[in-house]
Amino acid sequence: MYNPRTTLLFLLSAALAGLGGLAPAQDPAAAWGRVRPFLDRHCADCHDSGRRVRGGVDFAGLTDLEAAQGDPELLARAAELVGRGEMPPASRKDRPEAAAVEAFVRDLERIAAARSGPASPGRPTLRRLSPDEYARTIRDLLGVTFDAAERFPAEAATGGFDNLGDTLFASPTLVEKYFDATVEILDALDADEGLARKAYLPDLDDAAFVASFLRRAFRRPPTSGEIASRVALCAVRPEDPSPRAGRRAALQSALLSPHFLYRVERDAPAESEADSRPLDDHELAVRLSYFLTSTMPDSRLRDLADAGRLRDEAVLAAEVDRLLAAPRSRAFAENFAGQWIGFREIRRRAVDFRRYSGFDQTLKDLLFEEGVRFFQRLATEDLPLETILDADFAMLNERLAKHYGIAGVEGWPLRPVALTDRRRGGVLGMGAVLTLTSYPLRTSPVLRGRWILETLLDAPPPPPPPNAGTLPEDDVQKDGLTLRQRLEKHRADPACASCHARIDPLGFALEGFDGVGRAREEDQGRPVDDRATLPDGREIRGPAALKAALLERAGDFRRAAAKAMMTYALGRELGLADEAAVRDVLARTADAGGGYRALVRAVVTSETFRRRETTRPRAEEKR
């Protein structure tokens, strides 16, 4: 049942060092020097074939660093179970302290990251086009605008993104809707003679028409069988003799085919011995195109793939630049940054209209637009990744500036506005983020703190113990404690303190922003208290100081950014086995100047992006 790719989450949830906390060496040998004694002390009684082996977990073979690196799945499993607190079992007297658990998991991570030899590129589960990708692809393929978000059920999202194959499920309802969608799309096509001529290609014979369409719809050269079966559909039939009916059926069958609806990457032939293979040019074009434009490859990518040139790293990198410079890379800002940072959700967010009068749909749309334009600018200007944490500009128009209390911005178009006030600038000053991390009627330092840890530092706090949520009884009083005071009391309980000491201060520093991101001096009649004590004892106050503290952990932030982008690009969650690839991407990003576009380029040119695992994952065979 164990799966290495799901583990990193758990692993990191336990692996959090507080702000300004541990900064240990990256030396894997030193890490191993700490891990082995931990295993001997806490695990070997039950998991060593010299004594006994419970649950099939045996650490006896991990005799040295090399052996440990040779079994990343075992390391990942140890990290997951120990990190989650499930092992050693609660019944053992001598259980490791929380700090020791954290150090152990971090060490395992270091060992995995330093593993030599080629990393496995992994194997994303077959991906169906998300509704948004479907709509954009239909537009490019036929010129028809189709509102997929309105027609298809909302997709489940995994790892923060809606384009991961694992949670894109098919159901009879969905397939019915796919069918109805094709009817609607083709009706729209038939109603527009200009579009119809381009799609039906009346000057070509059936075979050429089918081949031309399939090449685009299937995003690769079609097989002769795929063409022949559709040529047969094209034949005039007595029961429906209208001239276009046949070709329409051929188009429809392509739009319903799994080769259109899914992004198929074929398995290697069974006789193949290699663990992984390079993607072919067309598969690579598809990955690249959906990554940066959320749609099918354009004609240039198709031509490059046909010519077999896309596998050339320099060509690939140039295509990244070309796509990011084009207007349709807006999809990348909307779908990647929009889901990673979360601002894509703001348009659907309901806030309390009585408490926050004036927070209307237009403002929500603008808050979304602010995020999109900010990340588009990062890409086109190749601004440093840290700009996401702290920028000296914001993308504003008059309405947004007014919302933020910034003077001197007039008119409707959004534009980069230089900021003098360091409280704004970067995602922590964005109204979308501040709203999405609040409750309908009030701010939540806990939600905001947790969002920073999860999203910006890739260090989600572990889940609260089963009884959390019940604040201590003595907290129930009518003396009018502020939210902050009650949280502080909550933290006096040692069971809560270990996590909330990390979470809450980050949110406290943002208390100067209300539940929709406006600056405020008072909270329900009391002056806002935005002082915070970081876990290392340092006192900070307000968002500028918070950003400065976060910038001290820029390494963690860059890692979080890289992992989020790789998750989105690959369409799968990352695991311990991907640590080496993440490290490599970060190193190449730094070499190329450390900008946002440099990161995109490093992701696309990574082995992980350009290859695919061919063997079945071991975990799957165990099952």
Place this chain on the structure above:
Amino acid sequence: MMRAPMDRRRFLRAAGVALALPRLETFREDAAPAPRRLAVLFMPNGVHVPSWTPKETGAAYRLTPTLEPLRPHRDRVLVLSGLRNRNAFEGEGHYVKTTSLLSGARVKRTGGHDVRCGTTMDQIAAAVLGRDTPIPSLELGTEPVRNVVDMGYSTVYGAHVSWRSPTLPAAKEIRPRLVFERLVRGSRAGARPRDRRVVDLVLEEARALSRALSGRDRAKVDEYLDSVHALEGRIDDFARRRAGDEAEERRRLGLAADAVLPEARRDELDARDFPTRTRLMLDLVVAAFRADLTRVASFMFGNAVSGLNFSFLEGVAGGFHELSHHENRPEKTAQYALINRWHVEQLARMIQAMKEIPEGDSTLFENSAILFASGLGDGNAHDPKSLPVLVAGGLGGRLASGRHLVFGRDRKLCGLHLALLEALGVPTAQLGDADRPADGILV
């Protein structure tokens, strides 16, 4: 002309998918007993226990403030206390307890890769009851799947109370307009002569692709393949329907549309506000049951951890989840209880609507069971030990309603599910931690 009494099922199959016929009296009810229906209403975030749980047990129970809206239906409601879902105790506070509520299955902890729980009781029922209706089951809700991994669990879990298989949550529809269209119009599949050939070609390609892939990729294609098979069935229905009298068909279709939702309410279908959408969804369930378009439905008032703002209620200012963590502060528990009570009001309204639909000598309500439940007891503590559960209806006289039943030693929630399945005509040997129906549910 003599007309032989027509078997209702055969008629419906012949009439095809989109015919939302109300149960017209032309059908001799003695030819086939009225079908039994199951609706599951899921409420997130638990209840304020003191306001929910009746003090008295047995038939003499008195309605509590939260249950008060059920006064007109008290005698047809079975309130259940003490039930628990053992396999959902651990994990975290909400998602696990939501997604396994109807299966009692263990939930695999994952951020989304390889989600796994169990086939739920409504889907077990639908697999059998759905054979006789155009739509096997409805899965409805109000909130989209949020895109986060929370506490190590994919939010897929918290957004699904129905699972078609242990690895496949049943996608739910959250827009009333789309539900309406699905009920009234059915799919367009089959309208064109070549549709069948198109679908056959797609099936063939999907099969070939499935053979060429392995592991999870193949499982994904197989999911698709199964769903296209279902579409094939609807095309066949459509073909049979076309064979019928077209004028007669149009007349019935008009009738059907009215049966599903009165003309006057159809302009509400795109309503964005939560209370209206909730009422519409429940109305659509009732209409679908009435027209026998389906016999199984589940509805999620909200997803697990729903933070939906209930300020539209007098006396409430805030989100559901936030208020569920009431810390025993009276001003919060009062609001929490009001929110719970609003949910019960919606149930009462649904019961009333179903009571007003005659079926032979009985009513739609008496032939149905509505299971109303949350995955938590006290939301403040994420308490899984005693769940707020009630069942309303009659199930054709099988349901021992009109009582407050308190479970002591043998308190398996899945025992309730097994009892309901038995009365629905889908006896099932085992579900979750239970291997026999709970005592006291059925007569």
